[in-house]
Amino acid sequence: MLVVPSIARAQLVGRDLPRMGTFEISGGALWSGGYSFETALANETRNPTTGTAPLTLFQGKPRLDTATGAEAHLGMYLGRRVSIEGGVQFSRPSLTVRTSADFENAPETTAASPITQYVIDGSLLYQFRSGRLGPFVSVGAGYLRQILENNSIVETGNEIHGGGGVKYWFGGGRRFGFRAEARVSSRSGGVSLDALAKRRLVPAVSAGLVYLF
Amino acid sequence: MRRIASLLVCLVCVVVFGGGVEAYLKLGTRANGRSISLQWKQLPIRYFVTNRSVSGVTATQFQQTIAHAFSTWDSVEGVALSSQFAGFTSAPPLDDDSVSVIGFANRPNLDRVLGQTSFTFDVVTGELVESDIFFNASFQWSVAQAGETDRFDLESIALHEIGHLHGLGHSGLGETELRAGGRRVLGAEAVMFPIAFSAGTTLDRTLRADDIAGIRDLYGTDTSRRATGSISGRVTKNGVGVAGAHVVAFNPSNGKLVGGFTLDDDGSFVIAGLDPGPQVLRAEPLDDAETDSFFDATVNVDVNFKPAFSTRLIVVPIGGTARNVEIKVVPK
Numbered sequence: 361m362l363v364v365p366s367i368a369r370a371q372l373v374g375r376d377l378p379r380m381g382t383f384e385i386s387g388g389a390l391w392s393g394g395y396s397f398e399t400a401l402a403n404e405t406r407n408p409t410t411g412t413a414p415l416t417l418f419q420g421k422p423r424l425d426t427a428t429g430a431e432a433h434l435g436m437y438l439g440r441r442v443s444i445e446g447g448v449q450f451s452r453p454s455l456t457v458r459t460s461a462d463f464e465n466a467p468e469t470t471a472a473s474p475i476t477q478y479v480i481d482g483s484l485l486y487q488f489r490s491g492r493l494g495p496f497v498s499v500g501a502g503y504l505r506q507i508l509e510n511n512s513i514v515e516t517g518n519e520i521h522g523g524g525g526v527k528y529w530f531g532g533g534r535r536f537g538f539r540a541e542a543r544v545s546s547r548s549g550g551v552s553l554d555a556l557a558k559r560r561l562v563p564a565v566s567a568g569l570v571y572l573f
Numbered sequence: 574m575r576r577i578a579s580l581l582v583c584l585v586c587v588v589v590f591g592g593g594v595e596a597y598l599k600l601g602t603r604a605n606g607r608s609i610s611l612q613w614k615q616l617p618i619r620y621f622v623t624n625r626s627v628s629g630v631t632a633t634q635f636q637q638t639i640a641h642a643f644s645t646w647d648s649v650e651g652v653a654l655s656s657q658f659a660g661f662t663s664a665p666p667l668d669d670d671s672v673s674v675i676g677f678a679n680r681p682n683l684d685r686v687l688g689q690t691s692f693t694f695d696v697v698t699g700e701l702v703e704s705d706i707f708f709n710a711s712f713q714w715s716v717a718q719a720g721e722t723d724r725f726d727l728e729s730i731a732l733h734e735i736g737h738l739h740g741l742g743h744s745g746l747g748e749t750e751l752r753a754g755g756r757r758v759l760g761a762e763a764v765m766f767p768i769a770f771s772a773g774t775t776l777d778r779t780l781r782a783d784d785i786a787g788i789r790d791l792y793g794t795d796t797s798r799r800a801t802g803s804i805s806g807r808v809t810k811n812g813v814g815v816a817g818a819h820v821v822a823f824n825p826s827n828g829k830l831v832g833g834f835t836l837d838d839d840g841s842f843v844i845a846g847l848d849p850g851p852q853v854l855r856a857e858p859l860d861d862a863e864t865d866s867f868f869d870a871t872v873n874v875d876v877n878f879k880p881a882f883s884t885r886l887i888v889v890p891i892g893g894t895a896r897n898v899e900i901k902v903v904p905k
């Protein structure tokens with residue numbers, strides 16, 4: 361993407377709709393939802409004369425916790441209402457396992473380990489802008505990268521997402537604004553604490569500032 | 574018979590010395606003030622089998638069962654281990670004759686001992702040069718494919734004793750209950766747990782994650798070592814190290830349990846041969862078997878604490894060690 365020539369020709373059309381070639385940069389705070397994995401049983405083989413079911417030493421409920429972080433986008437308008445954008449999200453959720461039902465009554469404990477998580481994505485946006493308030497919807501796909509404790513293990517995956525939000529433009533020039541968005545991401549791959557190879561749904565909301573140029 | 578059988582233990586002649594012994598439980602000795610593991614350096618391990626039969630087991634069946642138990646250990650993925658049947662012999666097991674002999678022996682006085690493994694080793698290098706195993710002919714044995722009621726499965730007990738022969742000590746991965754006259758196993762997740770399942774079962778023909786981690790720790794190939802990882806840390810009570818604690822790593826992704834021990838007064842432990850990834854750690858007192866099944870008297874085993882989990886979810890690195898893990902326990 362050639363930024364300098366684009367800036368040179370970027371203009372707004374009237375006061376409402378950007379024209380093709382207008383760039384948009386935005387960034388702000390992010391809240392990302394978590395999800396649970398299958399409950400894990402620490403099973404021992406049962407002595408057949410004492411029962412049939414495995415002897416469960418304890419159980420653990422694994423989870424990727426919710427997290428706050430930051431995100432940034434750089435977009436370009438392909439027309440008055442349609443734009444594409446690339447983005448990056450950064451957050452530091454914790455992987456946790458809540459242990460319980462201990463055979464020898466060990467107290468319930470949450471064991472946690474922070475991970476560093478990036479999502480690099482691309483989206484297609486359609487804006488319903490009219491006046492100061494501009495709702496939009498978006499769909500896209502991205503690449504997931506999760507770095508576990510001490511950079512020991514890197515897990516990768518991919519995601520598809522859809523969502524929508526609103527931009528509110530300040531002042532007469534309407535180049536600066538506020539952007540809020542909610543999306544749901546369907547993830548595949550990444551860190552897993554169970555044996556299921558299933559997609560995980562992750563809701564996320566973000567809010568920040570946006571600038572057109 | 575069932576009641577008696579449930580109380581059986583098997584013994585090893587060499588006990589573990591504290592200090593520096595890693596992971597799981599490997600048999601060790603001290604040389605020049607440091608601990609070294611007992612280990613075969615010359616492969617394949619050549620062994621003779623006695624030509625004695627007992628009720629329910631012919632000499633040929635015995636030899637075939639022993640060979641199968643050896644092959645179970647030899648075929649663990651990522652392990653450089655091999656064995657060779659050298660022939661039948663009339664020499665009894667447990668003679669110190671530089672020849673490894675496996676066979677039945679009458680030991681009616683050892684009324685709780687199914688089998689016993691003894692060693693001859695180089696006290697400087699820890700190299701094993703001979704190991705004999707006897708199975709106590711005072712018990713009823715079976716080689717039936719599905720096992721036989723009230724008879725002990727020879728292959729299961731052989732797998733355990735051959736684990737000792739390779740240099741493995743006992744695992745603490747089992748739960749027991751005290752009954753009149755002894756302990757009964759409720760559950761176990763290691764062939765190397767010191768107390769056998771009840772007669773009639775063949776469940777211990779299959780190695781568990783704990784056994785596999787132990788044998789990989791001793792005989793793992795370089796490729797295997799690069800693909801697995803370790804956890805090291807301490808178990809502490811009021812800030813002071815706890816000796817003789819049983820520490821278990823649990824992998825929630827695949828359910829594998831692998832145990833280790835703190836072997837000194839500092840409360841230090843290392844568990845090796847683990848799958849990379851997040852692991853839950855749990856420490857418990859060694860109260861499901863007699864402590865002398867695991868250690869010699871140099872380890873001041875502390876059983877006065879409650880089981881507890883680490884608050885840190887430990888990520889085992891690929892080919893490396895997750896260090897400085899501390900599990901804090903409180904007195905009972």
Ligand SMILES: [Zn+2]
Pocket residue numbers: 583584585733737743766767
């Ligand atoms: Zn044993």
